[in-house]
Amino acid sequence: MPPDRWIGGLILALMLWAMPGSGSAAEPPAPSGVLSKSSLTAEDLLAALGPPFEAILDRVDPDLALISRDGRSFVLADLWRLSRSHEGGDVREDGWARMAHALISTHLGQRFWVYPTSDAPDRYGRIRAHILFETPEGNSLWINAALLKQGLARAFPLDLPPDITRALYEAEDSARADHRTLWSAPAFAPMKAHDLMNDGSIGGGDFAIVTGRVFQATKVGGTLYLNFTADWRQDFTIRLNWPVRRQWPVAERTAAFWRGKELEVRGVMEPMNGLMITPISPAQIKILASPLADEEQDHGSKKSPAQMAPGILETKAGSKTD
Missing domain, CATH: 2.40.50.140 (Nucleic acid-binding proteins)
Structure with a gap:
């Protein structure tokens, strides 16, 4: 295995180990950023966006667009993502952006559910959506909220049901309170x-x-x-x-x-x-x-x-x- 991939894998393993609720629970855990109502799951929240459809993750582009096996492109809705160096980000921000990319890439080949926030694709042909992965353990992972909880993105909610907006902010607030990742840098305060x-x-x-x-x-x-x-x-x-x-x-x-x-x-x-x-x-x-x-x-x-x-x-x- 090339050294850069080995190091990247080690970093990602440490991230996932540190993620709250990463144990092998018998039932799907409440997603990162879910409301304080403990009975709510990611599926409960995202159902307000309408019925989802399934896809299989083929690759993740550098801009965090998720490409399915049938060629469709999805972008994570209601987030302000970190910039890579060629987009104006400094070395530190570029590194965090790579961590976000690595986190999503752990789900290559896995099935995911797409909850679109708009009927029409954006000008690049991408569907803006909230994405729910089914992990190999049978758990559910709301990737939009997971990135916020790890301090790998900032919330930018638009026209969402209030419960989803609140959940995204709660996920971000958790990372801010712990000064996690981007929130450890004064430039992002x-x-x-x-x-x-x-x-x-x-x-x-x-x-x-x-x-x-x-x-x-x-x-x-x-x-x-x-x-x-x-x-x-x-x-x-x-x-x-x-x-x-x-x-x-x-x-x-x-x-x-x-x-x-x-x-x-x-x-x-x-x-x-x-x-x-x-x-x-x-x-x-x-x-x-x-x-x-x-x-x-x-x-x-x-x-x-x-x-x-x-x-x-x-x-x-x-x-x-x-």
Whole structure:
């Protein structure tokens, strides 16, 4: 066996040994990132996406596209994957991306179930989906959540049922709490909104996770702008366009609802009056249940009981009219 494959196999074996719930249970274990409802399995959660179809894994491309034996291509939905070196990732990120590739490649030749999140393939002809593998031991492995739990990807949920969104975030939160893999690197840590005014290291096109307390919220036409300091021309901004706002209950579409809220938002940075993220799904924003660091008190907001309200992810379907 070539030395590089031997080393890669050793690394992967150590990863799998460290994965929670990797024992040979008699019944399929709850998937990585499943809700705290212990009775829920991956199949229970993913059933909300509709009936799956089967395929056999033939190969895994460097961009983590899964190719089935019949030639179909699948990409893991609702994740922001790590970059290889030729895509702009540094040596460390490239190594973690290779680990994610190796983890999926352990299932070559195995049957898997595909839960598509869209009826149409993307512009590259790939089907975006959640993938459930049947392991040789007869267990089920939700590979999307497994990558998050190992710190080998970041959650980027779009139009999903709330329970699946919550499960993905819980899987990521586990890796973040343990500083696992990518979360051990300061470069991947969530950034504070008020620090971005003077941070030249983040540019347009970069994926980022940002936390902060909303200082002012302004509605312009159908768009709501959330700013984190008094200087909206230079600070970090969240832009909530109407197609996203309308998915929340009426009370949560107003500027007053968002003032003083402590948020975590994720997405692609845009250079516009400072830096801006424009979510394309409500799931990209979480209302934090606990206060942020006291240093943010200097940026103009006061605590209110509303700041302790449940996060947006727990919002039930509401009226679609404004």
